[in-house]
Amino acid sequence: MKNKLIFSFLLLLSFVKLGLADNIQFTATAKTNVSVGEKFVITYSLNTNSAANFESPSFNGFTVLSGPNQSSSSSMQIYNGKTIQSVSYSITYIVMANNEGKFTISPATVFINGKTYKSNSLNINVGKGNSSTQSAGNNKNQHNQTVQENNTPTNVSDKDIFLKASTDKKSVVQGEQIIVTYKIYTNVQISQYVINKLPSYSGFWSQDITGKNNNVKQYNEDVNGKSYAVAEIRKVALFPQKSGTLTIEPLEVECLAQIKTKSKKDPFGDIFNDPFFSGFSNSFFDSYQNVKRVLNSNSLNINIEPLPETNKPNDFNGAVGNLSISSTIDNTDVKTGDAITLKVTISGSGNLSLIDKLKINFPPDFEVYDPKIVDNITLGSDGMKGSRTFEYLIIPRNAGQFTINPVSFSYYDLNKKQYITQTTDSYNLNIAKGNGNESNVSINAVNKEDIKYIGSDIRYIKKNNFNLKQTTHVFFGSLLFWGLFLIPILLFILFVVIWRKKIKENNNIALMKNKKATKIAQNRLKKAQLYLKDNNSNAFYEEIFKALWGYLSDKLNIPVSELSKETAGDALLNKSVTESTSHQFIETLNDCEFARFAPGGNTSQTMDSVYSEALNIISIIEKELK
Structure with missing residues (x-):
């Protein structure tokens, strides 16, 4: 019971502590049902702007296309004397589902004011994607230039088109800015390109600096003696958040390269194969074939030096x-x-x-x-x-x-x-x-x-003398609170103790007989008294004998069948009853027997005397046994 009391008290304190805890909420939201190949947004939201050291989960089963992208906002109002401040901070990822099935994205972690907070996990159900077909033959313009798409890059080599990642620095200190530039090098015409997969930039805080209009910077550059047209398709500013060797994963880009092919239906044959007619032939009878290429940039290893500890300000x-x-x-x-x-x-x-x-x-x-x-x-x-x-x-x-x-x-x-x-x-x-x-x-x-001030939102401090009086009474923590809290517990403990003691006593038959011996004897004496008033001598003496022998049997825990005058006397002496009292008990039994069977024993005076002796001796023995 003592452990139960302590547990109840600690439980009450835990509820109080929960009520005083800070109300920082860190939640993750995303679509729960997507298709294979579908792109969707995962958002991590905080109601504070002091987050630091955000740790993203592992997006197993998904490809991260963009992120982490960060944004924050705040607002404040003072209304009716209360300051209400609203702060929101969000980190978003754009991801793409790769395979069918049910996936669980583990919680993200953030550190705020020295404490660690975790978001909820996300359960994403990825279904089968929708497939679509496109026509292979499609007239492109009035010059009969035919565009055909071929997924096998048989006409374009890795030397004709490739993707390269470069950085302005190979070794920096923790927190120093790094600019990573992704360039497409090509000596064939490219009709379009799409970024399929962005690096996760693990260990970095990233910010896309490509530009609002995504204007691609283009120029020519010689590589190994060969001239290439270069397009800077993406530029990212990175800020390392930890020291060591960090790896920037490759960027994946899908593009369509246009390869010029000769038309098989040239009606003039070799006439226009002459270089003189090459311009006319190329512009009218040539066709183009679209070749799809998936390009992956090189990975980059950046050496991040820790900031010096010497002379670091507090x-x-x-x-x-x-x-x-x-x-x-x-x-x-x-x-x-x-x-x-x-x-x-x-x-x-x-x-x-x-x-x-x-x-x-x-x-x-x-x-x-x-x-x-x-x-x-x-x-x-x-x-x-x-x-x-x-x-x-x-x-x-x-x-x-x-x-x-x-x-x-x-x-x-x-x-x-x-x-x-x-x-x-x-x-x-x-x-x-x-x-x-x-x-x-x-x-x-x-x-x-x-901020808005309405009426008397903010009250000024009064410096003049004034009287204070209590307007409200706090119930929690008061004497009445603790009394109402502890008294039921104490009463319950007392009830259990008494109840267990009662069960123990009921299981002790000898003890119960001992306690009830006097009461049973008194009931029999009352019954004998009724027989005395009715002048029923036989019933009277029978009840007197039952009262005396029954009391002695229950009190001394000796069966009635084993009792006799000799054993009764010895048993009383063993229970520290005086010899005179023991002798008086035997004399009372003898007087009862003599009056019962002697002539004239049935008179009311004789029965009244026997009744008095029996009542007296039981009272004397009861006092001495205590």
Whole structure:
């Protein structure tokens, strides 16, 4: 029972702890029914913007075409005195189903404020894909140029067309930007191309920088003395998240190469085989054959050096590049309750998108909300450049002179090969006492649309003397709560103890007879008294004998058949009954027998005397046995 009590108490505490836990939600969503070859989106959503070290699951049975692609948004409202902030952060993948069957994508993992969170798993049912056929013969233009598709690349060699991946750096430090470019080299005409499979970029944070309009940059390049037309079809900025040798997997592209063939229905035969007519013949009587080729780029091995531990600042959070920090504040002379906007901007080139919110020590009299992150980042051929701005909304609650200390920002400078720490200016604020009218709260910031003050949402601190009285009584944790919680448990324990004791006693027949001996004897004496009133001597003496011998048998746990005057006397002496009491019990039996059978024993006076003696001796023995 003690273990049950402890378990109940711990169970109650666990419910309280669950109610106080943070409400971070990490969910995965995707279509549950797809077909073989179908492309669909898998989205991982978070209701916070402070996620770090996202670990994607293994997409067994699927081909990752794109991802991880990251996006975030945030909004804030103050309504009826409550601050409501909505933050969303999502990571998306575009995948393609390869085979029929039922597949399970294991949970993804993310680390937030030192804690590990896992998403839900996804169950995907992949059905049979739909097949379609295309006509092989199709007139393309008015010059009778015939286009035919051939899936066997018999007319195009690997030297005629190939895909190559190159990087601007082969060895970098952790967090340093790498530009990977994918180029198609060809000396035959290409009518179209499609990217079938994108690399997963395991160990990297990736960002496509090909361009919004996907404009393909084209030029000529000599390879091993042979001229090729080159098209840069994809460019990606990578930021390594761990050290070691990381491998960039091949990119898969499917393209159609147009191969010129001679028409078999040339009515002029060898006349137009003369070089003089080659231009006329090629433009009118030649046809083209489409040859489908699947190209795979080479894989790349990148050596990632860890960041040096020597002289690493305590506030370093992984920023790498050529960066700088600046700050602005919209107002330094305000009243209590007025809003102030502090903007801290980090600009330059590097891993700007991976820089998390800064640690700023604001005065304790200020109410500060989570920053709004504004990105002005451009992704060009030379990588990621621009700025990331953190907008902090500050509301002073007390009047006085306050100082916002300089904000420190540390990063690893790629040019100097060392850690650099920069700080912003400090700001001295003069906060005057407000008029106490919350409806006049002003907001001088670019994010006015994100925050609304209605009526008396924010109440000011009262400094004058006033009396406090309790308006509500918290039931949880009060004496009444613990009393109502513990009393039923204690009563239950007491009930079980008594119940088990009762069962034990009932199983002890001798003990039960011992306890009931006096009561049974008293009942028989009462019955004898009734016979006494009716002057029924035979029944009276019979009940007196039963009362005396029955009491002695039950009390001493001796069967009646084994009892005699001699054994009764010895048994009483063994139970520490005095010799005089034992002798008195034997005398009472003798008087009862004499009165029963002697002449004149049936008189009411004689029976009354015997009754008194029997009642008296039973009472005396009961006292001495206790």
